[in-house]
Amino acid sequence: MEGQQNDQSRERDVAIGCALLVTAAAVITAVAFPSALPPQASFNDRENRLLDSQAARDTGSTGSDSRLAPLLVQREQLGLSARGEPIDLVRIGDGPIPILILASIHGNESAGTALLIRLERELQRFPELVDERSVFLIPMANPDGVALNQRFNANGIDLNRNFPADNRQNSLRFGREALSEPEARAIHGAIEAFAPSHIVTLHEPLTCVDYDGPAESLASAMSDVCPLPVRKLGSRPGSLGSYAGLTLGIPIVTFELPRNARDLNDDQLWALYGSALIAAVRWQPTAIPVTALPVTP
Numbered sequence: 143m144e145g146q147q148n149d150q151s152r153e154r155d156v157a158i159g160c161a162l163l164v165t166a167a168a169v170i171t172a173v174a175f176p177s178a179l180p181p182q183a184s185f186n187d188r189e190n191r192l193l194d195s196q197a198a199r200d201t202g203s204t205g206s207d208s209r210l211a212p213l214l215v216q217r218e219q220l221g222l223s224a225r226g227e228p229i230d231l232v233r234i235g236d237g238p239i240p241i242l243i244l245a246s247i248h249g250n251e252s253a254g255t256a257l258l259i260r261l262e263r264e265l266q267r268f269p270e271l272v273d274e275r276s277v278f279l280i281p282m283a284n285p286d287g288v289a290l291n292q293r294f295n296a297n298g299i300d301l302n303r304n305f306p307a308d309n310r311q312n313s314l315r316f317g318r319e320a321l322s323e324p325e326a327r328a329i330h331g332a333i334e335a336f337a338p339s340h341i342v343t344l345h346e347p348l349t350c351v352d353y354d355g356p357a358e359s360l361a362s363a364m365s366d367v368c369p370l371p372v373r374k375l376g377s378r379p380g381s382l383g384s385y386a387g388l389t390l391g392i393p394i395v396t397f398e399l400p401r402n403a404r405d406l407n408d409d410q411l412w413a414l415y416g417s418a419l420i421a422a423v424r425w426q427p428t429a430i431p432v433t434a435l436p437v438t439p
């Protein structure tokens with residue numbers, strides 16, 4: 143009897159162990175190989191990012207469990223700066239509405255980089271914000287300018303005048319021709335590859351929400367939830383705003399943080415401007431309501 147019980151006990155243990163192994167394998171498979179990756183999912187390190195993303199969500203204090211599919215988070219090198227520094231791109235989500243948000247195209251206006259790093263974290267904590275979205279982030283579009291704490295890239299060119307807009311002007315500061323600079327080519331390539339439904343570019347210090355193209359309601363949606371008023375600054379020659387908004391007709395907001403933004407820490411920046419970025423993520427041309435913005439300081 144005793145021997146029989148031991149045998150039954152061993153059989154039960156083996157059965158439980160097998161069941162656990164099968165369950166673990168199923169979880170790993172579900173995390174590493176989501177069923178609906180988009181065709182352009184050619185990023186490196188996809189599986190690792192998915193696992194990292196899942197781990198971040200599992201340990202997040204308020205993350206939603208409503209999505210069964212893992213949140214897609216991918217990183218790739220979009221291009222290289224004039225000095226050969228990487229220009230990184232982060233993709234969050236695999237939905238049908240692509241959104242491009244970039245910061246630090248002017249190297250001495252880098253508060254936006256901190257905001258986009260925080261935005262990436264928050265979108266992973268609240269993956270429902272990314273539903274139906276693919277959010278493409280370029281947190282530092284001009285890494286050489288940031289390193290040199292200067293507006294221009296390492297060649298002395300204003301990247302935000304280097305785009306092939308209809309109002310483009312060639313000059314020493316704006317570049318000898320459109321897209322003469324590798325950083326501008328990288329951003330241009332992202333627009334061509336991902337066809338964003340709308341774009342947000344973060345600047346300082348003009349303290350307003352400026353826009354080009356059919357973006358008035360996007361600008362209002364962002365302004366409504368942050369201290370910055372909507373203000374039309376006028377289109378600059380060869381700017382990203384002119385190119386995307388006027389030449390291509392893509393709604394684009396130039397989000398101009400105040401001069402003191404770089405003195406604020408990550409929490410202070412997010413408390414003031416995080417809701418505006420989330421409003422931009424949730425906005426679409428046929429406006430949908432922006433509700434329940436989970437901004438936490």
Ligand SMILES: [Zn+2]
Binds near residue numbers: 251346
């Ligand atoms: Zn600027």
